[in-house]
Amino acid sequence: MHLSGRRILLVIAGGIAAYKSLDLIRRLREKGATVRCVLTRGGAQFVTPLAVAALSEERVYDDLFSLTDDNGMSHIRLSREADLLVVAPATADLMAKMAAGLADDLASTVLLASDKPILLAPSMNLLMWSHPATQANLATLKARGALQVGPGTGDLACGEVGDGRMADVADIVAAIERFFGLPGPLSGRKALVTSGPTHEPIDPVRFIANRSSGKQGHAIAQALQRLGAEVTLVSGPVTLPDPPGVTVVRVETAAQMLEATLSALPVELAVCAAAVADWRVAAPAVEKRKKVEGVPPPSLVLEANPDILATLAAAGERRPRLVVGFAAETERLIDHARAKLTRKGCDLIVANDVSPASGTFGGDANTVHLVTPDQVRSWPLMSKTAVAEQLALFLAERLGAESP
Ligand code: C5P
Numbered sequence: 001m002h003l004s005g006r007r008i009l010l011v012i013a014g015g016i017a018a019y020k021s022l023d024l025i026r027r028l029r030e031k032g033a034t035v036r037c038v039l040t041r042g043g044a045q046f047v048t049p050l051a052v053a054a055l056s057e058e059r060v061y062d063d064l065f066s067l068t069d070d071n072g073m074s075h076i077r078l079s080r081e082a083d084l085l086v087v088a089p090a091t092a093d094l095m096a097k098m099a100a101g102l103a104d105d106l107a108s109t110v111l112l113a114s115d116k117p118i119l120l121a122p123s124m125n126l127l128m129w130s131h132p133a134t135q136a137n138l139a140t141l142k143a144r145g146a147l148q149v150g151p152g153t154g155d156l157a158c159g160e161v162g163d164g165r166m167a168d169v170a171d172i173v174a175a176i177e178r179f180f181g182l183p184g185p186l187s188g189r190k191a192l193v194t195s196g197p198t199h200e201p202i203d204p205v206r207f208i209a210n211r212s213s214g215k216q217g218h219a220i221a222q223a224l225q226r227l228g229a230e231v232t233l234v235s236g237p238v239t240l241p242d243p244p245g246v247t248v249v250r251v252e253t254a255a256q257m258l259e260a261t262l263s264a265l266p267v268e269l270a271v272c273a274a275a276v277a278d279w280r281v282a283a284p285a286v287e288k289r290k291k292v293e294g295v296p297p298p299s300l301v302l303e304a305n306p307d308i309l310a311t312l313a314a315a316g317e318r319r320p321r322l323v324v325g326f327a328a329e330t331e332r333l334i335d336h337a338r339a340k341l342t343r344k345g346c347d348l349i350v351a352n353d354v355s356p357a358s359g360t361f362g363g364d365a366n367t368v369h370l371v372t373p374d375q376v377r378s379w380p381l382m383s384k385t386a387v388a389e390q391l392a393l394f395l396a397e398r399l400g401a402e403s404p
Contacts, residue, residue, distance in 0.1 A: 002182050004032030009116075011107045012052065015089035016157040017123040017166035022047055024088060024169045025055040028176065036082065037061070040094065040107045053212050063106050068381065075106060078084035079114035084179060089123030089166050092134045098146075099137035119147045119175060123166035125158050132396015149175035153241035171244060174226045184228025185396040190267040191229040192320065193221040194274035194308060195234035198254045202300065203285035207252075210275050214238035216326075216352075216366060217273030219388035221246045224269070232264040235273055254280065254305035261308050262315075269354070269395060270320040272309040272346075275328065280305050311346035322399055324348045327371075330355040337371040348372050348398075370394070 007169060008028060010019045025035050037052045038156060039062040049060040061078060079085060087094065094107065103109040108363060111118065120141065128134055151165025167175070177184065195217020197205040221233040222243035234257055238373045243246040249260045254276045261270075279302035289298060309325045327337040330353070330391040337351035351369045352358075358367070366387050370377040378388065 002031060003028060003177070003180065006033045006084070006180055007082045008033050008035050008176065009085045009110070010035055010037045010056075011040070011085065011087045011094070011111065012037060012043040012047065013040045013087065013089055013091040013094040013107065014045055015026065015091045015123045015166070016046060016241075016280040017089040017121075018043050018046035020166060020169055021088050021319070022055055024172055025052065025088075027169055027173050029056070031173070031177075033176075034058070036078065036109055037080065038107050040105060042091070042093075043107075061106055061110075075110045075113050076112050076321060077114050082116055084176065085111065085114060085116050085118045086121070086172070088119060088121035088172055090120040092124045092128045092131070092137075094121065095122065095134065095137045095141060099140040116147065117147065118177065119149060119172075119179060121167050121172050121175075122151045123150050124151075124164045125156060126160055126162035126164040129162075129164035147175065147179060150244065153245060159176055167244065170226055174245075184226065185400060186224060186269075186392075187228030189229050189269065189399065190264075191221075191224045191231045191271070192234065192261060192264045192267040192278070192312075193217055193224065193271045194234045194236075194257060194261060194397065196238040196240075197255055197275050198236045198277045198305075199252045200254065200277045200280035200305070201252075201284040202281050203287065203289045205288050208277055208279070208281065209237075210277065211311055212236070212238075212275035214240050214274075215364065215382045217271070218243055218389065219385045220271050220273055220391060223385075223388040223392035224271075224395070225266060226389075227396050229269070232267070234260040234264065234274070236276075253277075254308070258306045258308050258311060261312065265312075265315065265318045265320070266319050268399060269313050269322045269324070271324045271391075271395070272312070273326050273350075274308070277305055279303065307344065309346055310344045313347075322347050322395060324350065324395065327351040327356040334369060334371060334376055337369065341371060341373060 012018050027111040028035050035056045036058045037060050053060045097108045105111045152164050152165045154165045196214030201207045218240050221231050225231045225245045233246050234249045237357050251257045251260050281297045282301045282303040312325045313323045325346045327340050327349050329336045333351045339347040349371045366384050367381045
């Protein structure tokens with residue numbers, strides 16, 4: 001309940017992401033905050049005042065006239081009685097009004113008649129987002145001190161893919177917690193995550209790769225960041241957006257991944273979730289290899305790649321306090337994970353079944369077993385995001401317990 005006593009005025013504008021604001025109200029209240037809501041006319045088209053009132057257990061303010069009855073509150077008081085104003089979703093239209101100082105409805109009036117800090121969670125179509133007018137309005141608001149969380153990249157409600165998606169509720173909550181200066185369990189700690197596949201060149205156009213999507217590793221980096229850690233994510237080639245608030249170093253080969261990983265030291269926690277290629281081509285061709293009629297196909301001479309996890313675990317004084325590896329197996333999961341724990345010298349192996357039937361590779365769900373020298377904990381099938389959140393909490397607890 002670490003947001004107890006914090007008063008948040010949430011302005012819900014007219015965007016499809018308004019449905020996420022209902023969850024935002026719940027999450028903030030679970031943490032003890034009081035959440036009072038103002039709905040714009042557009043916002044009320046997407047979520048009903050009744051739903052907002054039920055979740056916030058507060059009266060909902062949806063236009064100027066509601067302020068004139070006995071229980072009403074002036075727009076001045078609405079903002080005065082809040083510690084932070086959160087605009088989520090912050091639409092292009094509402095941000096334009098705010099930048100111009102318009103006050104033609106309750107939301108814009110409250111926002112103008114306020115000297116309280118404002119956190120914006122923009123949400124809109126990608127062309128609206130990238131439009132110079134929107135960017136100029138946002139720059140104006142930020143120059144006046146507004147804080148911003150998101151938007152992220154992904155599928156947009158309009159069917160397009162790109163920037164403009166409202167930040168995840170967990171990220172908005174984390175931004176609010178940061179605003180209140182609340183430390184997460186990993187605040188002040190540095191973490192390193194490897195994610196994705198590696199590409200090992202055969203020649204300038206061809207490479208050896210694997211099916212890793214990077215979803216699990218990226219989700220872990222994000223979850224650690226949400227708990228307050230300063231996270232460096234060393235990622236092989238993936239099509240995922242960079243997790244907000246995380247320092248991302250992009251690499252292609254295992255050798256580059258090792259170099260980037262060692263450069264990120266010292267860290268307290270390292271999670272190696274990358275599917276690093278075990279072998280690379282010993283002598284990649286400088287020019288594209290040609291197919292020649294009548295000449296048999298070339299053979300590839302492979303050599304071993306460095307083992308990043310084992311290198312980190314054996315890094316002496318620079319060894320992270322907690323080194324976590326993954327074991328992607330298609331059979332005898334726990335046995336292989338135990339053997340790997342010893343072989344690699346790490347503290348924990350997260351074992352997951354990647355047999356084709358499991359759908360783990362590229363999919364959104366994962367069944368994992370946490371294998372330590374003395375215990376095996378098996379978690380039920382969960383989304384990769386949930387696995388990441390649980391794992392981040394578990395690791396935060398382990399680090400906390402081991403703190404001097
Ligand atoms: O040996 P195997 O590839 O099964 O081990 C998997 C674990 O080791 C994962 O945590 C993976 O990120 C890590 N690994 C590594 N560098 C390698 C091979 C695997 O960091 N070259």
